[in-house]
Amino acid sequence: MSKKRALDSFFTPISHKKPCLSPRPPVESEYCTIGPSSIDVSNHRSYPYPIPHLPPHIVEELSRVPAAEGREINNQPDLDLLYFQPYIPKGVERDLFDFLRQQLFFYRVQYTIKRYGTETQINTPRYTTVFGVDTSSTFTATGDLVDSQTTKPVHLERYKACASQPRPMPQCLDLLRRLTEIFTGATYNFCLVNYYADGADSISYHSDDERFLGPNPSIASFSLGATRDFCMKHKPMPPKDGHPPPEQNLKPPLKLPLASGDMVLMRGKTQANWLHSIPKRKGKGNESGRINITFRKGVEKYATQNYYQYNVGEGVIWKWDKRKGEMKEWVESRNKG
Ligand SMILES: O=C(O)CCC(=O)C(=O)O
Numbered sequence: 001m002s003k004k005r006a007l008d009s010f011f012t013p014i015s016h017k018k019p020c021l022s023p024r025p026p027v028e029s030e031y032c033t034i035g036p037s038s039i040d041v042s043n044h045r046s047y048p049y050p051i052p053h054l055p056p057h058i059v060e061e062l063s064r065v066p067a068a069e070g071r072e073i074n075n076q077p078d079l080d081l082l083y084f085q086p087y088i089p090k091g092v093e094r095d096l097f098d099f100l101r102q103q104l105f106f107y108r109v110q111y112t113i114k115r116y117g118t119e120t121q122i123n124t125p126r127y128t129t130v131f132g133v134d135t136s137s138t139f140t141a142t143g144d145l146v147d148s149q150t151t152k153p154v155h156l157e158r159y160k161a162c163a164s165q166p167r168p169m170p171q172c173l174d175l176l177r178r179l180t181e182i183f184t185g186a187t188y189n190f191c192l193v194n195y196y197a198d199g200a201d202s203i204s205y206h207s208d209d210e211r212f213l214g215p216n217p218s219i220a221s222f223s224l225g226a227t228r229d230f231c232m233k234h235k236p237m238p239p240k241d242g243h244p245p246p247e248q249n250l251k252p253p254l255k256l257p258l259a260s261g262d263m264v265l266m267r268g269k270t271q272a273n274w275l276h277s278i279p280k281r282k283g284k285g286n287e288s289g290r291i292n293i294t295f296r297k298g299v300e301k302y303a304t305q306n307y308y309q310y311n312v313g314e315g316v317i318w319k320w321d322k323r324k325g326e327m328k329e330w331v332e333s334r335n336k337g
Pocket residue numbers: 192194203208221230276277278292294
C-alpha cells in the first residue's frame with residue numbers, strides 16, 4: 001500500500017465500531033477504528049483507569065506527519081540514525097505533550113541489582129510506563145491475549161513473571177505507532193514512555209541491544225515538551241596488539257538537542273555499537289517536563305517480562321495533577337465518583 005493511500009484510509013472517520021486495541025501490524029480495515037469523530041476511551045482490565053482517545057484536532061494534525069524530512073546521520077562507524085526536526089507539526093506537539101502527561105499513568109520503578117556480591121537499590125530517575133506485548137502473543141479486538149500462532153488464549157503462566165499482565169496500546173499511542181510503521185517501514189509491538197519531570201531526571205548511558213529485540217533493531221524515539229540533549233558515544237573499542245585504543249574512544253559524544261516534536265530513528269548496527277543517554281541538567285531553566293516515547297519490537301516473551309519489570313514494577317501509580325502542576329500518587333478510591 002502506498003504511504004498516501006495508507007494515510008488516507010487511516011484518517012477516514014467511521015464512528016460506530018468498537019475501539020481496536022490490537023497492536024498488530026497495520027491492516028487497512030482496522031484503521032477505521034481511529035478517526036477524528038471518535039470520543040471513546042481505551043480501556044482494558046490491566047489498566048488502572050481508562051485512557052481517553054486523542055482529541056479530534058490532534059488526530060487531524062497528525063495526518064501531516066512527518067512535518068520535516070528526516071536527515072541521515074551515518075558519518076561515524078556503525079551509526080545509522082534518521083533525525084526528524086520535527087516529525088510532529090509545531091503547535092500540536094505541545095497539545096500531545098499536555099494530553100499524554102495528563103492521561104497516562106506512570107511509575108517510579110525501584111529494583112535491586114547484585115554486583116560483586118553486594119546488593120544495591122536502584123531508583124529509576126524518571127517516570128516510566130509501557131504498553132504492548134512481544135510477538136508470541138497478540139491482543140484481540142476485545143482485549144483478550146491470544147497466542148499469535150494458535151490464536152488460543154494465552155496461559156497465565158506465560159507472563160506470570162511480569163509486574164503486570166501485558167497492556168494493549170491505547171488509541172492515543174497506537175495511532176502514532178501505526179503512522180511510524182508507515183514511515184519507517186518497520187513494525188513495533190511495544191511503546192515505552194518516559195516522563196522527565198525536570199533536569200534532575202535522566203537516563204544513563206545504555207544501549208537497547210537486548211537479544212529479545214533481535215539483531216539490528218529499529219527503534220523510533222519521539223520527544224515532546226522540554227528540549228533535552230541526547231548524547232551518543234561508541235561503545236569502548238579494546239586496544240589492538242598492545243596499541244592504544246582507537247581514536248573513536250577519544251571522540252567527544254555526539255549531542256542531539258532533541259526538541260518538542262522531534263523523532264530519532266535508531267537502526268542498523270547502532271544499538272550493537274553505540275550507547276545513548278539523557279544526562280541530568282543542573283540549574284535554572286531546567287524545570288519543565290519532557291516526554292519520550294519509543295516504539296520497539298520485542299520478539300521473545302522476555303521482552304514483555306523485562307519491559308514490565310523495569311517500566312511498571314511493583315510500586316504506586318503516579319498521575320499528573322494539573323492544579324498542583326506535578327505528579328501525584330494516584331489512589332483509586334479517592335478518584336472514584
Ligand atoms: O528519553 C530519551 O530520549 C531516551 C530514552 C531511552 O533511551 C530509553 O527509554 O531506552
